[in-house]
Amino acid sequence: xxxxxxxxxxxxxxxxxxDKRKCQVKWSQELxxxxxxxxxxxxxxxxxxxIPWKCIKSIGNKEHYCDKCPVREVCPNEFKNYSK
Numbered sequence: 855x856x857x858x859x860x861x862x863x864x865x866x867x868x869x870x871x872x873d874k875r876k877c878q879v880k881w882s883q884e885l886x887x888x889x890x891x892x893x894x895x896x897x898x899x900x901x902x903x904x905i906p907w908k909c910i911k912s913i914g915n916k917e918h919y920c921d922k923c924p925v926r927e928v929c930p931n932e933f934k935n936y937s938k
Contacts, residue, residue: 879930886925887911895924910935 859867890909898905910918911931920926920934 882928882930883911886929886931889925890923890929893924896922 887909890907891912892906894904895907896904907923908918909923910920918935919937920929920931921937923929926934
C-alpha cells in the first residue's frame, strides 16, 4: 500500500517528529542535571561527607568538569567539559 502525501502533510510529519525529539532531549537534560545536582557521588574532605558532583549547566562555571558526573554517559549536553 502506498501513501501519497502533499508537501504540507510531509512537512507537518517531519516537524512533529522534530518537536518530539527536542522535547525528549530537553526532558533528558533536565533529568540529568537534577541527578548530577542531587545524587551524592564523592567524599569531600572539607565537609567530611558525601556530596553531589553538581552539573556544569547549573553551576555555570567553566572550571567545573564532567569527569566524575554520575550521568556523563547519557547526558545530552553537547558542551561537556573534561579536565585534561
